[in-house]
Amino acid sequence: MERRTFLGLGLVALAPVALSAEDWRTTKPNAWTAHEVTPAIEAIFGKVTLVEEGVDVKTPKVASNGGAVPVKIKSKIDAKTVAVFQDVNPESTVAVYTLNDHSIIDFEMSIKMKKSGTISVVVEGKDGKLYVGKKSLEVALGGCEG
Amino acid sequence: MSTMKIKAKAENDVVSAKVMIKHDMLTYDQAKTKGTTANFMTHISAKVGETVVYDMSTSQFLSKNPVLKFKFKNAGFKKGDQLEMTWSDLSGATSTEAKEIKGL
Numbered sequence: 001m002e003r004r005t006f007l008g009l010g011l012v013a014l015a016p017v018a019l020s021a022e023d024w025r026t027t028k029p030n031a032w033t034a035h036e037v038t039p040a041i042e043a044i045f046g047k048v049t050l051v052e053e054g055v056d057v058k059t060p061k062v063a064s065n066g067g068a069v070p071v072k073i074k075s076k077i078d079a080k081t082v083a084v085f086q087d088v089n090p091e092s093t094v095a096v097y098t099l100n101d102h103s104i105i106d107f108e109m110s111i112k113m114k115k116s117g118t119i120s121v122v123v124e125g126k127d128g129k130l131y132v133g134k135k136s137l138e139v140a141l142g143g144c145e146g
Numbered sequence: 147m148s149t150m151k152i153k154a155k156a157e158n159d160v161v162s163a164k165v166m167i168k169h170d171m172l173t174y175d176q177a178k179t180k181g182t183t184a185n186f187m188t189h190i191s192a193k194v195g196e197t198v199v200y201d202m203s204t205s206q207f208l209s210k211n212p213v214l215k216f217k218f219k220n221a222g223f224k225k226g227d228q229l230e231m232t233w234s235d236l237s238g239a240t241s242t243e244a245k246e247i248k249g250l
């Protein structure tokens with residue numbers, strides 16, 4: 001009996017700990033080779049029904065340098081994932097954030113844009129819905145030729 | 147060699163971080179033109195102690211030497227706690243650097 005209890009405890013200890021970190025390049029490889037935004041969204045989230053609200057995306061109206069376009073993302077949605085896409089580079093997916101209880105959706109990063117286009121930010125809520133915010137901008141000097 | 151500039155500051159219950167990472171972020175197209183191999187960061191994350199506070203899978207379309215800003219909740223962090231950033235790239239290289247969070 002004691003031995004059983006001991007084994008039981010061992011199993012509990014071995015149970016996988018819920019990791020907040022996820023390598024989306026390994027788990028969703030197709031997301032990174034998709035050439036269009038919609039298939040990229042489908043590759044990551046398995047569906048493409050989007051609710052257009054609650055996600056705030058900010059960029060300059062005209063980016064002078066497409067090699068480093070600042071993108072600001074804000075949302076108050078209680079979410080587990082934030083994914084960023086654009087429609088002008090060879091592939092669509094830019095980055096995927098994995099969130100946990102400590103996360104606040106208030107991100108900024110600098111990205112490359114080959115030419116003028118639209119940035120879409122998809123937030124996967126804990127309610128299972130996909131929320132999207134979009135922002136179109138002009139790019140004066142493309143950033144992929146380097 | 148240092149590859150990162152990290153700034154982190156706590157205010158009320160929120161920590162704001164700004165990180166600049168030195169990396170070429172060479173895309174497949176750029177690499178083709180230059181006759182080399184593409185290499186860009188594929189994952190960037192941050193921890194305070196054992197607590198993950200930022201986790202991001204990235205593509206070739208982050209800018210060269212990207213600047214990242216983010217915020218996270220102060221989960222009872224104490225004076226002296228550090229924000230530890232780690233990146234890894236396509237070539238398999240990784241780098242970890244830490245900086246004390248101000249204002250705790």
